[in-house]
Amino acid sequence: MKSSSLTVAIAAVLACACANAQTLPRPTPSQDKLLSPQLLDRTRVFADTPLPASGQSLSGAKLQAARTIQRDSAGLLKQFAGAEVQAAGGLSGLPLIHGMAGDRNRVQVDGMDLIASCPNHMNPPLSYIDPANIGHIRVFTAISPVSAGGDSIGGSIAVESRAPAFAASADEWQLGGHLGLRYHSNGHARHADASLWLANERWHLRYEGNYNQAENYRAAKPFRNFTASGREGHEIRRDEVASSAYRSHQHSLHAAFRHGAHLWQGHYALQTIPQQNYPNQRMDMLDNRQYRWQLGYQGEAEWGSVEARLWQERVQHVMGFGEDRQYWYGADSMQPGHADHSRACAPIGPRCAADMPMHTASRTRAARFQLNLELDDGDLLRLGQEWQQYRLDDDWPPSGGMMWPGTFWNIHQGRRDRASLFAEWEGRLGQNWQALLGVRHTRIHTTAGEVRGYDIDPRPPGSYAMTAADAAAFNARNRHRRDRHLDATALLRWTPSTQLDLEAGIALKTRSPNLYERYAWSSWAMAAVMNNTHGDGNGYVGDPDLAPEKAHTLALTLDWHAAPGSSAAWRLRLTPWHTRVRDYIDAAPIRTHQPGKFQVLRYANQSARLYGLDISAEVPLATGTFGSFSLQGNAQWQRGKNLDSGHPLYQQMPAHARLSLQHQHQGWQSALEWQLVAAKTRTSPLRNELATGGYGLLNLRLAREFGQWRVDAGVDNLLNRPYAHPTAGIYLGQGRSMAINGLPHGIPVPGMGRSFHLALRRDW
Numbered sequence: 001m002k003s004s005s006l007t008v009a010i011a012a013v014l015a016c017a018c019a020n021a022q023t024l025p026r027p028t029p030s031q032d033k034l035l036s037p038q039l040l041d042r043t044r045v046f047a048d049t050p051l052p053a054s055g056q057s058l059s060g061a062k063l064q065a066a067r068t069i070q071r072d073s074a075g076l077l078k079q080f081a082g083a084e085v086q087a088a089g090g091l092s093g094l095p096l097i098h099g100m101a102g103d104r105n106r107v108q109v110d111g112m113d114l115i116a117s118c119p120n121h122m123n124p125p126l127s128y129i130d131p132a133n134i135g136h137i138r139v140f141t142a143i144s145p146v147s148a149g150g151d152s153i154g155g156s157i158a159v160e161s162r163a164p165a166f167a168a169s170a171d172e173w174q175l176g177g178h179l180g181l182r183y184h185s186n187g188h189a190r191h192a193d194a195s196l197w198l199a200n201e202r203w204h205l206r207y208e209g210n211y212n213q214a215e216n217y218r219a220a221k222p223f224r225n226f227t228a229s230g231r232e233g234h235e236i237r238r239d240e241v242a243s244s245a246y247r248s249h250q251h252s253l254h255a256a257f258r259h260g261a262h263l264w265q266g267h268y269a270l271q272t273i274p275q276q277n278y279p280n281q282r283m284d285m286l287d288n289r290q291y292r293w294q295l296g297y298q299g300e301a302e303w304g305s306v307e308a309r310l311w312q313e314r315v316q317h318v319m320g321f322g323e324d325r326q327y328w329y330g331a332d333s334m335q336p337g338h339a340d341h342s343r344a345c346a347p348i349g350p351r352c353a354a355d356m357p358m359h360t361a362s363r364t365r366a367a368r369f370q371l372n373l374e375l376d377d378g379d380l381l382r383l384g385q386e387w388q389q390y391r392l393d394d395d396w397p398p399s400g401g402m403m404w405p406g407t408f409w410n411i412h413q414g415r416r417d418r419a420s421l422f423a424e425w426e427g428r429l430g431q432n433w434q435a436l437l438g439v440r441h442t443r444i445h446t447t448a449g450e451v452r453g454y455d456i457d458p459r460p461p462g463s464y465a466m467t468a469a470d471a472a473a474f475n476a477r478n479r480h481r482r483d484r485h486l487d488a489t490a491l492l493r494w495t496p497s498t499q500l501d502l503e504a505g506i507a508l509k510t511r512s513p514n515l516y517e518r519y520a521w522s523s524w525a526m527a528a529v530m531n532n533t534h535g536d537g538n539g540y541v542g543d544p545d546l547a548p549e550k551a552h553t554l555a556l557t558l559d560w561h562a563a564p565g566s567s568a569a570w571r572l573r574l575t576p577w578h579t580r581v582r583d584y585i586d587a588a589p590i591r592t593h594q595p596g597k598f599q600v601l602r603y604a605n606q607s608a609r610l611y612g613l614d615i616s617a618e619v620p621l622a623t624g625t626f627g628s629f630s631l632q633g634n635a636q637w638q639r640g641k642n643l644d645s646g647h648p649l650y651q652q653m654p655a656h657a658r659l660s661l662q663h664q665h666q667g668w669q670s671a672l673e674w675q676l677v678a679a680k681t682r683t684s685p686l687r688n689e690l691a692t693g694g695y696g697l698l699n700l701r702l703a704r705e706f707g708q709w710r711v712d713a714g715v716d717n718l719l720n721r722p723y724a725h726p727t728a729g730i731y732l733g734q735g736r737s738m739a740i741n742g743l744p745h746g747i748p749v750p751g752m753g754r755s756f757h758l759a760l761r762r763d764w
Contacts (some may be wrong), residue, residue, distance in 0.1 A: 008685055037687060046261070046414060050438065052143050052505060052557070056080045056616075058317045059136040065703065067131035068182070068712040068759045071189060071212070073159065076134070081614040081634035082141035082575070083155070084653050087537065088120075089216055089276040089285065090189075090229065090246040093125040096727060097141050098577065099610050099640040099652045100154030103514050104549075106144070112266070112294065115390055117362035119410060119516055121533040122278065122285045125160065128292075130210040130250055132180055132193035135162035139174055140412045140578045141557035141614065143505035145490050146422045146438035147370070147382050152508040153551035154583060164204035164256040164265070167673075168436040169191055170639030173200045178763045186716075186755030187244065189214035204256040210435060213247045216240050219750035222677030226744075227348070228340035230326025230735045242324035243277035243284055243733035261300040268293045274599075280535035280749050282737040283358065284322035289316050290643045296345040304380075312368075317360040321556045324734045329353040329531045329684040330401040340735070342523035345384055350461045356532065358394070358410075360512075364513055365389045379427030382438075386420040392515055396454075401462040402526065405456050408533070413449030414515040418442060425487075429490040434493040437503075441644075442485035444512045444548075450475040451528075466524040474521040481518065487508035501559040510551065513546040513585060515604050523590055525740040528600045535649065535729025535749075536687045539600040539740060541590065547583040547605050554578050575614040584608035586642055586649070587686060595688060598740050608649055612638025627665025634658055639682070651727050653677075654694075671701040690748045695723035697751075699715040712759040719750060726749035 058066065058079055066079055074093030086094040086101045095105050106113065107125040114125035137159050140148055144156040167174040177196035192208035198540040222238035229236050236242045251267035273288040321327050326342055330352040333342035345352035370384035377544035392414035398404045400574065424438035451474055453467025491505035520531040520542035528539025554577065561571040586608070587601035616634040623629075635657035640649035655678040662671045675697040683689035701714040728749040736742030 011509050030082045030138060034725045038166045043123075050108055051457055052140065052145070052361075052493075052503060053521070055138065057136065057138045057313070063134065063137065063710075065671075065701070065709075066705070067134065069701065069714060069716070069757060070131050071184070071191070071214070073129055073131050073134060076131060076137060077139065077157070078658070080139045080141065081573070081616040082612075083139055083379070084637055084656075084727060086535065086651060087280065087304055087725060088124075088128075089122060089278050089731070090126055090187075090217075090244060091120055091212060091248055091273070091276055095122060095126065095155075095157055095535075096651070096653070097155035097157075098579065099137070099649060100237055100639055101651060101727075103155040105151060105508070106149055106152035106510060106532055107158060107159075107480055108211065109159050110161055110294065111296070111309050111368065112311050112313070113159075113364075113366060113388060114292075114313060115361050115362070115364060115514075116533075117392060117393075118285075118317050118319070119358070119360075119394060119520065119531040119533075120281050120283065120319070122276065122281070122319070123273075123288050123290070123317060123535050124256070125314065127273075128159075128250075128269070129159060129161065130193060130212075131731070132191075132210055133195075133252070134159055136160045138658075142553060142557075142575055143489060143491055144437060144509070145491075146440040146487055147384060147424045147487070149507075149509060150386070150422070150440050150442055150487060151418060151419050151444065151485065151511055153511045153549050153579075155156075162209075164206065164254065166202070166258060167200045170201040173198060174635045175350050176764055178647040178761060179222060180759065180761040182712075182757065182759040183724060184755050184757045185215070187214040187217035190693065202258055204254075204258075206254040207252070207253070211248070211249045214245055216242055216751050217243045217755075220717065220720045223722070223750045224744075224747055226340075226735075227537055228735055229324050230341050231323070232335075232338075232341045234323070234341075236324060236734055238744065239753070241279050241733060241752075243279045243322055243331075245322075246276040247290040248273040248275070248276065249544055252281050263298045266294070275322070279325065279731055280378075280537075281539070282529055282531065282732055283313035283319040283356070284325070285317070286320045286322070287318040288315070288559070289317075300564040304371065306742075307368070309368045311365040311649045312366075313362075315362045317359070317362075319358040319360075320355045320739070325357055326736045326738070329356075329738065343475050344505075348400040348404075350401065351607040353403055355399050355401050356403060356530075357399055358396045360392070360394045362390065363649065364391075371574045375427065377428065379425065382422070382426075384420075384422050384424075385702055386418070386422075390416040390418075390515075391745075392416075396530075398454055402466070404462065406456060408454045408527065409451040410450075410527070411448055411515055412451050413447075415445070415447050416515055416520060417445045422487075432495045436489065437493040438489045438490040440485070440487040442487070444483040444485070444517060445481070446512065446518055451521055453524075455524065463524070467522055468525070470524070474519075477544065479519065479544050481544060483512045485548065487514070499561060501561075503554075503557040503559070506556050507555075510548050511549045511551075512548045513542075513603070516540075516542060518542050518546055519543050523602075524757035525600055525601055526738060528593050529738075529740050530733065534687070536650070536689060537598045537730045537732055537745070538587075538687055540587065541600065541602045543603050546585060546603060549581055549583050549585055550565075551579050551581045564695070571614070572617045576612070577614070578611040579609070581608040582677075584642070586644075589686065593686065596687075598689070598743055598745060599688075600740075601686070606645070607643040608641065609643055610638065610640040610649070610652075612636060627663055627668070630662045632660045632662060634661065646683055648682040650687050650689055652682065653726055654680045654682070667705050669701075669703040669705075670744070671699075671700065675699070675701040677726065688745065690724075690746065692724045692726045692748055695721055697723070708763045710759075710761040710763075712761075716755045716757065718754065720754040722753075723751045725751050
């Protein structure tokens with residue numbers, strides 16, 4: 001696609017709003033109050049955080065329409081200007097906000113800061129909640145209030161489950177729930193979700209469950225010239241994206257009790273993923289089990305409200321080679337004349353290896369306490385304290401060959417403890433002026449125990465020579481690190497008329513390295529490539545001396561909208577932003593850089609600058625005999641640069657836009673959506689990042705609601721266009737993925753070809 005097409009699309013986003021866009025109304029402190037007990041009242045455990053003009057929300061009918069077409073919860077972020085997704089597994093996309101991915105964004109699920117316990121971040125926070133169970137999403141892309149931020153330099157994402165419903169009286173018990181079924185033709189993806197709740201005036205009890213399963217998906221056309229999987233008798237079609245299948249199921253129980261102005265809640269959840277394969281990683285998830293519980297309280301008084309939360313999470317995570325990768329390694333597994341695959345061998349030992357198992361276990365405990373004090377003239381003061389304790393063990397059992405005879409300790413007795421205090425004031429400075437001021441202080445302590453490789457015997461054969469020096473150097477050094485953060489936010493909003501808001505904000509944000517960035521220790525290529533959260537095929541080594549990242553962000557927002565109460569609601573929102581990061585954690589070569597090959601890199605502190613423009617708009621077009629028509633859209637342009645090397649930052653989205661023509665008439669809803677992405681030519685040479693071509697996709701949606709039933713149907717990539725998403729990474733889904741250069745370099749993970757979907761939902 002030529003760049004002029006994207007320019008036209010961005011111009012269309014602007015033009016549609018200049019004609020006449022609406023967003024959800026901005027909450028006020030009064031909306032934090034518990035509502036009077038009625039059957040379908042929705043209450044929340046915690047008070048709403050302030051919503052700067054650069055913040056965005058998704059709930060209600062718009063959320064229902066969006067989650068019908070998404071296979072994972074991260075995909076819902078594409079509805080927001082400035083947000084995208086870094087592709088991973090089919091259920092585990094990573095949020096990407098203003099060019100910052102993963103841990104650089106604060107992601108909360110029902111108020112819990114869940115942590116990805118995997119050297120490839122295969123279990124990110126949003127993978128633990130199904131789209132069907134989400135009741136509300138709030139995203140801050142530019143300026144985040146300190147009450148919603150902390151230990152992050154990117155955006156803030158808060159995802160909430162459905163709030164409890166209560167009956168009209170204590171003597172009246174109500175029963176409700178839903179059943180949903182969904183099918184996507186590409187990959188034969190099947191999804192089922194159900195809920196059942198029982199409630200009276202004071203009690204609410206609810207069960208939720210879901211099941212997901214999919215096979216490998218197909219690209220629009222063949223994208224490689226080989227079919228070998230590395231396993232005898234198993235060939236993979238050239239248009240099939242190997243290692244993209246998945247299967248998961250989740251169950252949760254929720255209880256809530258309300259008495260007067262007090263609300264108590266308890267929640268227990270279990271998720272099991274017996275299979276989720278990754279086309280841009282060298283390993284697959286063969287088992288992931290998460291167990292979590294949470295207790296919450298909210299109480300209200302004349303002076304304001306108090307909130308408290310306590311929760312714990314345990315994760316057991318297993319990786320290995322899925323069915324599309326070579327499983328047997330070692331001299332005894334080789335077949336003369338057949339370099340593309342190996343065969344079963346025995347016994348397991350120096351000459352025979354089966355799989356490369358990797359086990360991770362973690363435990364997170366956390367608490368949060370917050371006071372919301374209502375001051376004179378409607379001002380609000382938030383005071384809060386947060387505490388989190390994280391424990392991690394990542395070890396790789398022996399499996400033969402060079403992975404023999406002992407266990408490899410990748411992260412041993414890892415610890416990351418965090419404690420924060422924050423204060424935030426929100427109020428008016430005059431009739432047309434509002435302000436938000438906040439400050440947060442955080443202390444973080446990280447450490448890890450001594451490590452070892454598979455082989456600690458210097459006598460050959462074995463991998464002693466590959467790991468002994470790195471392990472000895474790591475064990476000899478002090479690994480305790482203590483960081484102090486000072487975050488601050490200042491925001492000023494001016495409302496010169498009922499149709500215009502102008503907002504300026506500045507923020508100082510800080511993030512400490514995660515345990516893998518600090519304590520992944522081995523530069524042995526086979527071990528290093530297993531520590532990779534970027535999907536680029538390279539290996540990564542940590543550095544205990546990494547300093548925290550410190551970001552200064554400046555953002556301006558013009559919010560031009562219809563006057564309150566206007567029959568023709570429209571909106572145009574423009575947000576230019578700029579971020580300068582000191583001690584940005586990028587990468588540096590350990591050995592001589594090799595273009596066109598995978599290599600081992602070390603995390604390193606450098607400097608970076610990111611800047612861009614977010615645009616969102618919505619406008620009603622016409623209303624008449626044939627229903628109502630509206631046009632919605634968002635677009636983004638951004639740049640990211642490493643100031644030390646002068647090179648572009650890795651995985652930065654090129655200019656892109658999304659336009660949707662929507663129609664509603666007598667229970668029918670339809671939409672024609674156009675996605676446009678410019679060619680990616682600014683790439684990171686250090687990581688040998690791949691350029692991708694520009695493209696345009698056309699999607700069709702249709703829905704019908706009647707009574708308690710809803711039916712959705714549609715087609716994604718209607719014209720079956722071949723494409724590669726700029727953040728999908730490099731293709732590693734089949735063959736000898738354990739060897740650093742055992743796979744060809746230069747194939748991007750292709751996007752999904754044409755896919756039909758059908759969904760049915762029944763509420764009662």
